[in-house]
Amino acid sequence: MKSRPIIETSHLSKIYKNDSVETVALVDVTFGINEGEFVAIMGPSGSGKSTLMHILGALDLPTSGTYILDGENVEKLTDDELADIRNRKIGFVFQAYNLLPRTSALKNVMLPMAYAGVPKEERRDKADKFLKMVGLGDRINHTSNQLSGGQQQRVAIARALSLNPAILLADEPTGNIATTQAEEIMAIFQQLNDQGHTIVMITHEPDIAEHAKRIIHIRDGKIVKDSDGHKQKLVSHKSTS
């Protein structure tokens, strides 16, 4: 089902200048991701995968090259325009969950919708729906510190889904989570992918990368291997209510 392109990059480069030292993080990276794909970007630390993730997530701009996200050219945009792109098109899932402390799961999920200007009632209903979807329907009023790592990451996934983004961008989503809970998180990602969500996941763990349909290997800022159509490891979907 190769269809609409969600991500198109061509000749992306990123060079960090620190005083007089130049650090080359990405060199001439060109690839595309279509709607409905589940892609893992793999590489050792220092390979440039975090830089790539920041550019794909519109958190940073490339030094050169073009990046088109869901039909919109992400280049030379102001901070506020980038914020708007992130808000509408990208659902972030971070390694450290990054939930607001002392804030209920419900309010955490409502936050991006508040920035998008969704009316309050609708925000509440949607947040409730997405929290049920990730299996936390009974914990919507728990604050972040009352939830386990796996549960916090599920809140983060619900938050990422709240504005129906073009792409889910997960940065080491299981890095801080115990193995059994990690499997549950991966099951949710696979389930979401089955429902048609496009997912890009950064990881350095081969086990985790195996859950994706496609793995892009990156090393020294370059794509070294793009295993389109590899055999996907499937996790049994637990029923989540």
Add this chain to the structure above:
Amino acid sequence: MEPTELISEALGTLTVNKMRTGLAILGIVIGIGSVIALVSLGQATQQTISSQIESLGANLLTVEPGAQRSGAVRGAFGGGTTLTLDDANAISTSPQVTTVQNVSPEVQRRAQVTTGSNNTNTEIVGATPAYLIVHKITLSSGSFISQRDVKGITKVAVIGPQVVSDLFGEGTDPVGQDIRINGKTFTIIGVTVSKGGTGFLNRDDIVYIPLTTAMKEIFGINYLNSIALEAKSPDVMTQAQNQVGYLLLARHKLGDPTQADFSIFSQQDILNTASATTGTFTTLLSGIAAISLLVGGIGIMNIMLVTVTERTREIGLRKALGAKKQTITLQFLTESIILTFSGGVIGVGVGIIASYIISNLISSPFAVSLSSIALAFIVSAGIGILFGWYPAKRAANLQPIEALRYE
């Protein structure tokens, strides 16, 4: 985000660290509180002085010896010897002076007054019957100095209620008893009604004796300290001032009004001077209070900068999730405005209580002006914006990746 959400979120954040929030607010409470207390204290003092001066009579003019100065600056009291009883008589009899209805020549000096057992240092005023009318004095018992007393140089005295309580004890009627002034015995013939007042305006701590007795027997002088004049109405004050002025210039054989060896001023002149003085004082005190408010504001800025640094990761997250600069700015401004505004509300309360206590202690009327309260609210919110602006901008300009990486 809706304003109510911004506020409830900010309240949530501020209540996490109650001690810090409380201390930050305290700076503003002290600042606003002292501004309110000192401004209302100043206004109360001004009101007291105005009402006391006005109670002395709205159409009262005073002639004093000494050179005319700019405005109505009083020369050293009793410093000049140029005013005489003849001058006073001339004012009351001259056909040129048509706007003056009562003339009260006066001498005054402090002296020791004793009874057998008690003594007090008080103001001795040599007066004529006109004094009673010009200065609107009423008696609680007995009678005032009569024309016969002045003519006969009798040794009679009318004393103020303060002197009564100092010499005879409160609530007693001393009419008929004797007091000694500079070794001479005077018979008390009357007691005045309390007019209130403090300091140089205290009309209760006075002993009135006949003018002639004071000049010849007690002070040994042949000149007057002042002449009080009652104009026919408040509308003819300037006219009266001019008529008396020209008469006295002619009598003193002076051609040029700038050479005048006396000065004439109205109650309004005194009132203006007193208002200017208390106004300066109030401004000075408010200035000091404003400095404490400024220090409070800097405290708020300090706390907000700490907050921004502490919450760098949260700011990074919010920006990653789509918060625009304006949203972040508003979030932190809301917090600082809530801090300063609640400080303002508490400060107004503290200020009102403080000025109530102070006004009771110094027995001045308790007055808190609505305008100073309104100003306090606006100023406290303004301080929140002013001192919250820089930290909020700093938060808004954080780069999301760096903020997310911040440990």
